[in-house]
Amino acid sequence: MQNYYKAYMREKQARDKLEELLEEKTTKLYALNVELEKKLELLERQQVAVVQSEKMATLGTLSAGVAHEINNPLAYLTCNIDTLAVYSKDMNDYLSLTSKYIKDEVSRDEFFEQFHKLQKTTDIAELIEDLSDISQDCKEGCERISAIVKNLLDFAKPKSDSLLEFEVSDVIEHATQLLENKLKLLQLDVTCEQNLLLKGSKPNLTQALINTLVNAAQSCAKVKNADPSFRGTIQISAYKSNDKAIIRIKDNGAGLEEADINRVFDPFYSTKPLGEGTGMGLAVVYGIISNHHGTVSISNNPDSGVTLNLELPLTI
Amino acid sequence: MKGVIFRCLEELVIETKGMDLWEELLEQHCPSDRVYISAQSYPDEELVALATSVSKTLNLSMPETLKAFGTYLFSFLAKKHTSIVNEFHSFEHLILSIDKVIHSEVQKLYDEPNLPVIDASVLDSETIKLIYNSPRQLCFCAEGLIYGCAQHFNESVDIQQTTCSHHGDSMCTFIIKHG
Numbered sequence: 001m002q003n004y005y006k007a008y009m010r011e012k013q014a015r016d017k018l019e020e021l022l023e024e025k026t027t028k029l030y031a032l033n034v035e036l037e038k039k040l041e042l043l044e045r046q047q048v049a050v051v052q053s054e055k056m057a058t059l060g061t062l063s064a065g066v067a068h069e070i071n072n073p074l075a076y077l078t079c080n081i082d083t084l085a086v087y088s089k090d091m092n093d094y095l096s097l098t099s100k101y102i103k104d105e106v107s108r109d110e111f112f113e114q115f116h117k118l119q120k121t122t123d124i125a126e127l128i129e130d131l132s133d134i135s136q137d138c139k140e141g142c143e144r145i146s147a148i149v150k151n152l153l154d155f156a157k158p159k160s161d162s163l164l165e166f167e168v169s170d171v172i173e174h175a176t177q178l179l180e181n182k183l184k185l186l187q188l189d190v191t192c193e194q195n196l197l198l199k200g201s202k203p204n205l206t207q208a209l210i211n212t213l214v215n216a217a218q219s220c221a222k223v224k225n226a227d228p229s230f231r232g233t234i235q236i237s238a239y240k241s242n243d244k245a246i247i248r249i250k251d252n253g254a255g256l257e258e259a260d261i262n263r264v265f266d267p268f269y270s271t272k273p274l275g276e277g278t279g280m281g282l283a284v285v286y287g288i289i290s291n292h293h294g295t296v297s298i299s300n301n302p303d304s305g306v307t308l309n310l311e312l313p314l315t316i
Numbered sequence: 317m318k319g320v321i322f323r324c325l326e327e328l329v330i331e332t333k334g335m336d337l338w339e340e341l342l343e344q345h346c347p348s349d350r351v352y353i354s355a356q357s358y359p360d361e362e363l364v365a366l367a368t369s370v371s372k373t374l375n376l377s378m379p380e381t382l383k384a385f386g387t388y389l390f391s392f393l394a395k396k397h398t399s400i401v402n403e404f405h406s407f408e409h410l411i412l413s414i415d416k417v418i419h420s421e422v423q424k425l426y427d428e429p430n431l432p433v434i435d436a437s438v439l440d441s442e443t444i445k446l447i448y449n450s451p452r453q454l455c456f457c458a459e460g461l462i463y464g465c466a467q468h469f470n471e472s473v474d475i476q477q478t479t480c481s482h483h484g485d486s487m488c489t490f491i492i493k494h495g
Contacts, residue, residue: 008335015323019354023425026355030424 047287050267054284055155055207058214062152065181069148073141080134080141087131090122151178155203155210165315168196168238168245175209176236182217185224186232196238196245197315200292205312208288211281212249212308219253219305244294245312251305256298264298317363317452318426320354324392325366325385333373341369355426360452379456386460387467394468397421407469407494411444411462412436432458442495448488453481455488462492471495 097118101111118124155178169192176183176190198205213234220232235250256264256271263269267283282298285308289296294312301307329338342350345365352358371381394401400421404410410418414434422429432450439445448458459475466473474493479485 005335008330012327015351015353022355026425 047291050280051204051207051284051288054211054280055203057280058207058210059152059155062178062182062210065179066148066152068181070145073144077138077141080138083130084134087127087134090118090127093118094124147177155206163199164202165197165199166202167194168192168198168247168312169194171198171202171205171209172236172238172247174202174206175213178206179210179213179217182214183234186217186220186234189233189235190237192236192238193240196240198245198292198312199315201288204288205292208285208310209247209249211285215281216249216251216253216305216308219251219255222254223252223304240314241311243314245314247310247312248307249310250301250307252301252303253305255300255305258300261298261300265296317358317360318354318429319352319356319358320393320396320426321389322352322358322363322366323354324389325363325370326352327392328385328388329370337373341366344369357428382454382456383460383463386457386462387464388460389457390461390464390468394464401468407466407471407473408438408444410465410469411446411492412438434458439491442493444492444494446490446492448490449481449486455480455482455490458488459490462490466494 094115097106097111097114100106101108106114151174154174172190172192176188213236216234217232220230220234224230224232233252236248237250238245238247240246260271264271264282265286267280269283286296289310289312292312294310296311297309298306299309326338329341346362367381367385368378370385371378374381376384400418401410403417404413414436419429419431419434422431430452432448432452432454435447435449437445446462448455455477459477462475463473471494476491476493477488478491479487479489481488
């Protein structure tokens with residue numbers, strides 16, 4: 001019996017020792033896990049900062065085009081305002097004469113005599129018609145500038161924590177509007193199914209699409225430089241497949257070296273000449289799409305250029 | 317229930333009644349290959365069956381057995397986790413830290429420990445109100461643990477249980493006089 005007790009005590013001691021060891025390891029593991037969670041949180045914060053800084057870099061790239069887009073309506077606004085200044089003098093003459101007539105400062109005959117003189121230099125019917133056209137043009141110009149500025153602000157504002165529901169077609173429209181100047185020398189074909197609803201950050205997905213389109217446009221420009229007769233084409237198609245939205249961006253540009261295909265989503269990896277491009281464009285696309293529980297892939301087309309394939313879960 | 321509780325019962329039975337009784341209890345209530353390991357979880361029914369048999373052997377009521385077990389359990393745990401118990405300078409300090417400090421340390425060590433919810437507050441310098449809430453309804457064991465804690469800090473305590481889940485209350489309340 002004594003021997004059995006001794007054997008039990010030895011076994012109990014072994015269990016105690018092993019449990020002590022297990023607890024020690026568990027405590028260390030717990031501390032490491034806490035450390036890891038902190039690092040993950042830091043990484044997530046840094047990822048948000050990278051997306052934001054890439055957005056600012058894109059804004060830099062877009063600024064010349066956007067300035068041009070604003071300049072066009074601004075030019076006819078300026079021109080119309082100059083015309084309005086001339087017309088205001090003519091209107092003043094008509095109104096002063098009418099005022100004098102009402103106050104009996106000029107007789108009826110004098111009034112008609114001076115009125116006909118004014119009519120010879122400025123036809124009042126034309127003046128009324130022109131004023132209406134000018135004010136309509138000015139309104140349209142202001143609305144155009146306002147839409148461009150709104151697009152820019154929507155795009156540039158930092159990531160909001162709140163997840164919103166929006167349509168794929170809105171994201172495509174927003175991105176192509178911001179890039180209007182960059183894409184105007186290319187043939188852009190957009191085919192997008194309606195009611196493809198996504199949930200997430202619309203500015204960030206716009207950013208992903210802009211980065212992709214900028215790459216496609218630059219790739220087409222590269223071919224155009226070598227062959228001026230080349231006509232660059234970008235095709236954007238979006239459709240539903242099961243519970244996912246598929247967005248395809250296909251260009252007929254220079255394409256990628258096979259060795260680059262697996263690396264284009266790596267941070268700081270760029271196929272562009274030194275000093276051009278941050279090397280973060282597609283890495284940011286990858287990060288944004290992953291954050292939306294989607295996938296992104298890229299492949300060379302059989303003829304020319306590449307196709308970038310985005311798959312994002314639909315909300316319904 | 318976590319194996320550490322079974323291991324404590326094993327030690328208590330073997331120390332006070334010998335190995336034969338423990339072997340008998342295991343044969344009666346547990347699978348043949350049963351060896352208790354602290355970090356592992358075992359069925360609650362096994363603990364209840366073992367404790368019921370112990371109370372019959374000792375000729376004590378179930379509440380008395382659980383109370384005695386709770387008192388022993390405190391010294392068993394304090395011996396196993398000296399670094400945690402040494403963090404507390406007094407009986408009151410430890411009782412008030414059960415939920416925030418002790419249970420969070422337990423959660424670090426054990427997966428899904430299913431701990432009771434303990435809410436302790438000071439009524440005056442000598443009185444603590446402690447609310448125990450657990451679907452396991454082991455309030456007698458909790459009372460024993462409080463006695464064990466008082467013994468550890470060389471304090472005398474008087475515990476009145478004003479509400480009890482065994483009597484239809486939603487939770488158990490202890491008024492602890494200490495000093």
